[in-house]
Amino acid sequence: MLNEKIQKALNEQVREEMASFYLYLSMSAYLEAQNLRGMASWMAKQAQEELGHAMKFFRYIHERGGRVTLEAIPKPENEWASPQAVFEATLAHERHITACIYKLVELATAERDHGTASFLQWFVTEQVEEEGAAEGILARFHMGAGQPAALLFLDRELGARQ
Numbered sequence: 001m002l003n004e005k006i007q008k009a010l011n012e013q014v015r016e017e018m019a020s021f022y023l024y025l026s027m028s029a030y031l032e033a034q035n036l037r038g039m040a041s042w043m044a045k046q047a048q049e050e051l052g053h054a055m056k057f058f059r060y061i062h063e064r065g066g067r068v069t070l071e072a073i074p075k076p077e078n079e080w081a082s083p084q085a086v087f088e089a090t091l092a093h094e095r096h097i098t099a100c101i102y103k104l105v106e107l108a109t110a111e112r113d114h115g116t117a118s119f120l121q122w123f124v125t126e127q128v129e130e131e132g133a134a135e136g137i138l139a140r141f142h143m144g145a146g147q148p149a150a151l152l153f154l155d156r157e158l159g160a161r162q
């Protein structure tokens with residue numbers, strides 16, 4: 001059984017992951033409107049991953065005999081200054097999510113809920129990958145700064161994401 005504090009914090013993380021899903025879906029729509037179909041596809045897959053993350057928390061709360069209560073997710077941004085700005089916002093958002101996960105781990109440890117602390121380790125590892133992916137893409141933007149051919153090349157590369 002989950003204690004109240006942990007249940008509340010896990011439910012809050014369901015909301016955070018759903019907000020990530022919504023934000024990345026909005027970014028995908030923006031990239032599609034810029035005719036960057038590869039980047040739009042990459043971002044749509046990222047959105048799907050976030051939905052998967054939300055569902056992992058959803059299932060875990062139930063598995064521990066808890067109660068899932070869904071909260072409102074905010075309206076996402078719809079416009080960015082450039083495709084690069086989209087990926088800068090992605091990295092900033094992933095850093096925010098990493099901070100949320102670390103706070104959850106600290107709470108689970110303080111409450112001596114080792115089951116939840118262990119469950120969260122998957123997300124600790126995932127966040128290293130998520131931040132690394134966004135940093136890698138931004139590095140490519142910086143390398144090709146201002147060159148349309150580099151942007152199109154990166155678009156094609158990101159479109160290959162499985």
Ligand code: FEO
Pocket residue numbers: 017020049050053094097130
């Ligand atoms: Fe669910 Fe991208 O963190």
